Amino acid sequence: MNLVMIGTGYVGLVTGLGYAKLGHRVACVDTDVTKVAGLDRGEAPFYEPGLPELLREMQEAGRVMFSTDLADVIGGADVIMIAVGTPSQPDGFADLSFVEAAADRIGTLLDHEALVVVKSTVPVGTNRRVLDRIRRKMGEAGREALTSLVTVASLPEFLRPGFALRDFMEPDRVVIGAEDAVAQGTLDRLHDGIDAPRVFLSVESAELTKYAANALLATKVSFINEIANIAERFGADVREIARAVGLDRRIGPHFLEAGIGYGGSCFPKDVSALYQMAGTTGYDSRLIATVIEVNNRQRERFVSMVEQDLGGVRGRRLAVWGLAFKGGTDDVRGSAAIDVVRRLVGLGAEVVAFDPKATELARRMLPEQVAYAPTAVDAATGADALLVLTDWQEFKDVSFEAVRDRMAEPRVFDGKNLLADCGLEKFGFVYRGVGIKSR
Numbered sequence: 001m002n003l004v005m006i007g008t009g010y011v012g013l014v015t016g017l018g019y020a021k022l023g024h025r026v027a028c029v030d031t032d033v034t035k036v037a038g039l040d041r042g043e044a045p046f047y048e049p050g051l052p053e054l055l056r057e058m059q060e061a062g063r064v065m066f067s068t069d070l071a072d073v074i075g076g077a078d079v080i081m082i083a084v085g086t087p088s089q090p091d092g093f094a095d096l097s098f099v100e101a102a103a104d105r106i107g108t109l110l111d112h113e114a115l116v117v118v119k120s121t122v123p124v125g126t127n128r129r130v131l132d133r134i135r136r137k138m139g140e141a142g143r144e145a146l147t148s149l150v151t152v153a154s155l156p157e158f159l160r161p162g163f164a165l166r167d168f169m170e171p172d173r174v175v176i177g178a179e180d181a182v183a184q185g186t187l188d189r190l191h192d193g194i195d196a197p198r199v200f201l202s203v204e205s206a207e208l209t210k211y212a213a214n215a216l217l218a219t220k221v222s223f224i225n226e227i228a229n230i231a232e233r234f235g236a237d238v239r240e241i242a243r244a245v246g247l248d249r250r251i252g253p254h255f256l257e258a259g260i261g262y263g264g265s266c267f268p269k270d271v272s273a274l275y276q277m278a279g280t281t282g283y284d285s286r287l288i289a290t291v292i293e294v295n296n297r298q299r300e301r302f303v304s305m306v307e308q309d310l311g312g313v314r315g316r317r318l319a320v321w322g323l324a325f326k327g328g329t330d331d332v333r334g335s336a337a338i339d340v341v342r343r344l345v346g347l348g349a350e351v352v353a354f355d356p357k358a359t360e361l362a363r364r365m366l367p368e369q370v371a372y373a374p375t376a377v378d379a380a381t382g383a384d385a386l387l388v389l390t391d392w393q394e395f396k397d398v399s400f401e402a403v404r405d406r407m408a409e410p411r412v413f414d415g416k417n418l419l420a421d422c423g424l425e426k427f428g429f430v431y432r433g434v435g436i437k438s439r
């Protein structure tokens, strides 16, 4: 098939290349001129394992091309996919302006039969509004007669940064929200070669499924953080509890890791958008409101713990390991680590940070007083405490003897419980995790 992907961010680029790998011809469009120029040169615009190799492979095979203008590539497109951002507005609602701009542009240019697919995470009702906008623009352009040739379908994306290529090729399921059998069939065939169950549902159900999935995962995180806070008071260990609870097949082991809470470009904005979306119908979702509140409080609690144990952080030198919202990515959007560092700087701490991949992007979001070190050990040099804020697995391999020898005080606050099993006490550290008895 001929596929046009609008938006070459984490989702658009990964899935665009993924569809090319499946054998389709893919044209990726992005309004970001610098990004498109880099992609043309074969440069991936963000860190994702395997992405540069797949980009090169698909470019060499001639199955992917990049453009800044939809007009150049829309001719002959069977499927046009919208994968632009839907960030949070200050009031928590999803900002749909990028989706609307993409829809208007499609309507202005489209002059043949096509299936428009919304891959962006959007509130219920957006797909229908996208179809209305496209048809209105077609009408304005004098193509009223062709409007019945356009259909819209919802294809929510569930990939995880850090595992994005694998998640595309081996998803748990493909969720297809389409009203008619033709659109269902097209999207089924688009995924030929992907061995995963197809879930066909209504457009509205598909839109809500993405929010439900993210909200449920966020709920698990807030739930285990509540248990961690209770466990601390009784001298129990949340990791032992999470393991025992997670072995129950009805519950499962994932997203039961206590710490400084969830972050990222999806969970915080999607959980807020779900709450606001429900509110527009007059429904006040207490559960979702509490998930958000617990998550925010978890960051505050961590900062308070550091403050209390150090007797205040003003003028204290703190080493921070990790700024990305999770290990394996350079994505810092909505990162709990960024929030924690901002709060500590606000309280007068001197922060020296290290992240294996996210330093450059984090630098743009953090106060200028924050210093950056080239290695984890350098960040720890002279520090009064070390804070682990991202679960980069490679932090476990750092020489803890070297870290101890360089620090002013061998003290670790672990916001991810990442080093809990590394025997830091043996090296002379005072170690504190979240929901773990202090040792």
Ligand code: NAD
Pocket (backbone or CB within 6 Å): 006, 007, 008, 009, 010, 011, 012, 029, 030, 031, 032, 035, 083, 084, 085, 086, 098, 101, 102, 119, 120, 121, 122, 157, 158, 159, 160, 161, 265, 266
């Ligand atoms: P992103 O911000 O990384 O990328 C969006 C891209 O769209 C940018 O490159 C931007 O320049 C481009 N763009 C904006 N308006 C455009 C237009 N009118 N025409 C062409 N290009 C345009 O966003 P993302 O992280 O890829 O997320 C995209 C959507 O997918 C969001 O709705 C998000 O919630 C959802 N999603 C994201 C993830 C994830 O892990 N990042 C996972 C699942 C779903």
